[in-house]
Amino acid sequence: MEFVIITGMSGAGKSQAIKILEDLNYYCMDNMPPALLPNFAELCVSSSKDVNKVAVVADIRSGIFFKDLFNSLEILRSKGILYRILYLDASDDELVKRYKEQRRPHPLSATGTIIDGIQEERYKLEEVKKRSDYIIDTTNMKLGQLKEELHNIFVQGNILYNLNITLMSFGYKYGIPQDSDLVFDVRFLPNPFYIEELKDFTGNDKNVQDYVMSFDSSEVFIDKLVDMLLFLLPHYVIEGKTNLVISIGCTGGKHRSVTITNRIASILSGQNYRIIVNHRDITKQKR
Incomplete structure (x- = not known):
């Protein structure tokens, strides 16, 4: 089974990425608590339906539950379930711009500014980013370019440098x-x-x-x-x-x-x- 975990900065395009993978015939789940990843993966493996391509978004929206991610990754590895991590990023200026255009608060900026939330999120995701298989910076990307990039990775199998x-x-x-x-x-x-x-x-x-x-x-x-x-x-x-x-x-x-x-x-x-x-x-x- 192909198991893809999508994570990264809020506002960097994870919602678009999960929709693109869904169009590529992945079974997709958004905003999954990391602690549930092993159970969900086992459910997909044992399903009577032909579920062989799965993509889930697990990110900072899980709040205190996000800290379970690394433990869940170890469990997946111990069970022989191969996974790949796709990390989406963008510059601070671009993320601020996107949040202002959408008039939405950053999930970590309840008591501060948007940039405060972005900086806190970068700190919390630092180790996840290091462990990621693919890092895509969407700062200057249009939706069509993101589609092409994900198609190259997950359909064509073209592995590009994370630059x-x-x-x-x-x-x-x-x-x-x-x-x-x-x-x-x-x-x-x-x-x-x-x-x-x-x-x-x-x-x-x-x-x-x-x-x-x-x-x-x-x-x-x-x-x-x-x-x-x-x-x-x-x-x-x-x-x-x-x-x-x-x-x-x-x-x-x-x-x-x-x-x-x-x-x-x-x-x-x-x-x-x-x-x-x-x-x-x-x-x-x-x-």
Whole structure:
């Protein structure tokens, strides 16, 4: 039997994840007290029905009962029931934003602020996160991207590094993305904006891509940047980093940065990393 335990930060997408797995023909249960995990797993194993794929959400909503999780995991292991833990996470700023948009209180913020509840939850989940088989950071993920990620893991069996890489193009005229970990400037490349037949297109269009990549400096830059990233990324994984934002900027964020970002994303996607592409300024008003 395939037994998946979904946990992680409140607001990080566990409800969406359980719905996605249900659509993938998992028998699903939400908000299960951890102490009941062994009994529930045994019930599924002994069921006369063909229950061979199970997913449950066990998280901080269990309150004082959540401390039973580690004991239940030991019982599952002793009974020969194999399980995998899927941990969903997101940045503090994104979690605060989601709670404010939904106008819901954090389960641990009854006597404090949302950020107080988030920080307390991170502390309580620290050991669970270390034991997790898969860690997905949904900070910059759309629902469709989460679906694709879970399909890759639980249907295709593609095991990716627990590092989400967001490749973000941006325009310097609109400011550097605040959550950037690494920032690269491609304004040294010739600007398609000043080519009349190209200015109204973007780096998602082939004519702009062909122009930007027609210069030797573009290829050299990509080769050097990829070489550096392939050196850095395994070290980020070893250090336990789960979310990395690489920002690539040009003047307006529509031509050069978009082209280079797309090219880097294409290369890194074949290196067993989770890649999320975000063209932050591509639709903003023309100059």
